[in-house]
Amino acid sequence: SQKIEQNSEALNIQEGKTATLTCNYTNYSPAYLQWYRQDPGRGPVFLLLIRENEKEKRKERLKVTFDTTLKQSLFHITASQPADSATYLCALDGNQFYFGTGTSLTVIP
Amino acid sequence: DTGVSQNPRHKITKRGQNVTFRCDPISEHNRLYWYRQTLGQGPEFLTYFQNEAQLEKSRLLSDRFSAERPKGSFSTLEIQRTEQGDSAMYLCASSQWTFEGGQPQHFGDGTRLSIL
Numbered sequence: 760s761q762k763i764e765q766n767s768e769a770l771n772i773q774e775g776k777t778a779t780l781t782c783n784y785t786n787y788s789p790a791y792l793q794w795y796r797q798d799p800g801r802g803p804v805f806l807l808l809i810r811e812n813e814k815e816k817r818k819e820r821l822k823v824t825f826d827t828t829l830k831q832s833l834f835h836i837t838a839s840q841p842a843d844s845a846t847y848l849c850a851l852d853g854n855q856f857y858f859g860t861g862t863s864l865t866v867i868p
Numbered sequence: 869d870t871g872v873s874q875n876p877r878h879k880i881t882k883r884g885q886n887v888t889f890r891c892d893p894i895s896e897h898n899r900l901y902w903y904r905q906t907l908g909q910g911p912e913f914l915t916y917f918q919n920e921a922q923l924e925k926s927r928l929l930s931d932r933f934s935a936e937r938p939k940g941s942f943s944t945l946e947i948q949r950t951e952q953g954d955s956a957m958y959l960c961a962s963s964q965w966t967f968e969g970g971q972p973q974h975f976g977d978g979t980r981l982s983i984l
Binding site: 763790793800804805808810850852857859860861 | 908913
């Protein structure tokens, strides 16, 4: 079955720094990978999608990379702000939709 | 775009009772998904619909769980004979699927179920 692993530990960074979150997957070769943000008590919110033929995707302060050889995606938030504090989830689409366990990010002012 | 709506937001019930949740997706979306999420975990896929057809159901889903999407609009998720382990957040999402794939899912804020 599909297995998706994200940073197991919570990530604390100083405001203004770049946060880097990892997503590793096994047993599958997805055509694309998605990243979502989730705040406590709320449903996930879509952020970015990257397809297998794309190495990198950017949206404002967000950047996602996708290495299908390593079976890994990296999610970067540059110039981080306290408002970026949340849990970030990566997700793959197969015959089902698989989410990782999420990485909790705290940006310290 | 009024977003995905889920009702109720919270449900507290005694073990052994049946519960039903409702999800109203974004109106033009043809796909609807149900997930379960427990604390510290990502959403776990339960089932999804393409219009009114239920196309996939997780093998982890016991026979106590059933979902419907009559007329391809709103959906209901029923849990019969609830157990303590059913306590979780139940999330619904919708998307407009195309052959290109990768369309983002739009989530509701979930129904939190607590089993006493």
